[in-house]
Amino acid sequence: MGIFNRIKQILVTDVRDLFKQEGRLVDDDFLRDLFAILVKTDMGAGPARKIRDRIGTDFRARKVHMPDILKVIREQISEIMDQPEEPIKFVENGPTVIMVVGVNGSGKTTSIAKLTNLFVKSGKSVVLGAADTFRAAAVEQLSIWSERLGVEIVKGEHGADPASVAFRAVAKAIETNADICIVDTAGRLQTQVNLMRELEKIRRVMTRQIPEAPHEVLLVLDATAGQNGLSQAQGFSEAAGCTGIVLTKLDGSAKGGVAIPIREQFKLPVKYVGLGEKAEDMVLFNVHDYVEALLSEDK
Ligand SMILES: Nc1nc2c(ncn2[C@@H]2O[C@H](COP(=O)(O)OP(=O)(O)OP(=O)(O)O)[C@@H](O)[C@H]2O)c(=O)[nH]1
Ligand SMILES: [Mg+2]
Numbered sequence: 398m399g400i401f402n403r404i405k406q407i408l409v410t411d412v413r414d415l416f417k418q419e420g421r422l423v424d425d426d427f428l429r430d431l432f433a434i435l436v437k438t439d440m441g442a443g444p445a446r447k448i449r450d451r452i453g454t455d456f457r458a459r460k461v462h463m464p465d466i467l468k469v470i471r472e473q474i475s476e477i478m479d480q481p482e483e484p485i486k487f488v489e490n491g492p493t494v495i496m497v498v499g500v501n502g503s504g505k506t507t508s509i510a511k512l513t514n515l516f517v518k519s520g521k522s523v524v525l526g527a528a529d530t531f532r533a534a535a536v537e538q539l540s541i542w543s544e545r546l547g548v549e550i551v552k553g554e555h556g557a558d559p560a561s562v563a564f565r566a567v568a569k570a571i572e573t574n575a576d577i578c579i580v581d582t583a584g585r586l587q588t589q590v591n592l593m594r595e596l597e598k599i600r601r602v603m604t605r606q607i608p609e610a611p612h613e614v615l616l617v618l619d620a621t622a623g624q625n626g627l628s629q630a631q632g633f634s635e636a637a638g639c640t641g642i643v644l645t646k647l648d649g650s651a652k653g654g655v656a657i658p659i660r661e662q663f664k665l666p667v668k669y670v671g672l673g674e675k676a677e678d679m680v681l682f683n684v685h686d687y688v689e690a691l692l693s694e695d696k
Contacts, residue, residue, distance in 0.1 A: 401687065492567070494613075522548070523579060615668065616634065616637070627659060
């Protein structure tokens with residue numbers, strides 16, 4: 398299974414199906430079919446229209462072959478997604494504080510485990526803060542990861558103030574000279590005003606110890622949520638000051654295209670991509686690889 402297999406399958410297989418042996422005439426029918434295929438990836442109507450119109454302009458009334466069309470799609474997506482790899486930026490002195498937010502079940506806790514694994518592998522020390530005190534099982538889940546990955550964890554009782562857990566986690570990271578502190582938060586909807594305020598409070602208590610903290614606020618988005626990811630990106634980036642996105646479950650989704658409108662509308666970079674449930678299943682997001690994976694014809 399290739400990394401972006403499902404999306405690739407849609408784009409390459411379906412686009413190929415548009416072509417009969419000797420190339421195909423670019424007319425209204427063709428452009429309509431192409432548009433429908435592009436929209437299926439969840440890239441959104443805007444980007445799909447842009448690609449369709451560009452192909453209309455370049456090729457209308459001509460016979461084209463699939464590589465001509467794929468080349469334009471590739472160029473257009475690269476242009477929209479235009480971003481370098483954006484790993485976490487570490488601060489020079491003291492721990493780099495990362496807060497992780499998102500809706501219920503998007504993959505926050507698992508993504509923290511995956512990030513921790515990446516950091517530990519590169520020789521960094523990590524302190525985790527289990528500030529999801531809403532569900533008793535959430536603290537347990539992060540504790541298991543911390544044991545498995547061999548990192549410190551700061552917990553709170555079930556129902557404890559998440560901000561106080563975050564405060565103690567940052568304190569612990571400072572005290573132990575850790576390189577990184579990652580704070581987990583309970584899942585919430587971007588429309589739940591009180592819960593969004595709670596995120597502000599968590600941020601505020603962190604600044605009491607490190608004025609610039611949190612240095613990163615990662616919004617974890619489930620790629621299978623498709624266009625729903627757009628309203629989540631909007632709500633969370635406004636209320637929680639997100640600095641980047643972790644796009645999870647891309648392994649099981651034909652809809653990884655949602656990264657495209659998110660980039661286009663919010664200028665939020667996709668920093669990492671989740672490709673499974675294990676600690677190793679995360680990679681830095683790279684536009685070139687993404688586009689190539691979407692469109693390559695091998696396999
Ligand atoms: N296939 C796949 N599953 C994932 C991925 N990331 C997370 N999951 C699964 O999604 C489910 C939810 O993940 P969690 O990390 O618990 O999500 P969460 O956002 O912390 O959930 P809450 O704390 O309840 O809001 C779990 O079963 C994970 O194993 C991924 O990249 N791919
Ligand atoms: Mg969780």
